[in-house]
Amino acid sequence: QVQLVESGGGLVQAGGSLNLSCVGSGISFSVSTVGWYRQAPGNQRELVAAVRITGTPTYIDSVKGRFTISKDNAKKTVFLQMNSLKPEDTAVYYCHVNVLDRTQYWGKGTLVTVSA
DSSP states (O other): OOEEEEEOOEEEETTOOEEEEEEEESSOSTTEEEEEEEEOTTSOOEEEEEEOTTSOEEEOGGGTTTEEEEEETTTTEEEEEEOSOOGGGOEEEEEEEEETTTEEEEOOOEEEEEEO
16 A cells, blocks of 8 residues: 655745655656646645655756755655745645656645735
8 A cells, every 4th residue: 555644844934944844655756757736725736846766856946956855765765854944845745756657646735824
């Protein structure tokens, strides 16, 4: 059974940092694109950052230079280091794994709240 468990969310002041983690079980990160999505109230879920099978990271423009995604295939863990957080980064952050571009899995999400 595949499980993705996120951690690291919380309340932080603007300008602060958080490091999100997502640990997988029953799944291989080495043959997957892994990433983080977020969904703010009233908004659609959006892709924040992802790491392809090749290791190439991608980011949405609004987080470039502030967020860094990384993954450890052996530990089946993906991280999202978030620096210089802004109130508009407030959302539920979801871990997402796409195995061989065929099958997708989601974590349950972790809430990030950035106060002004």
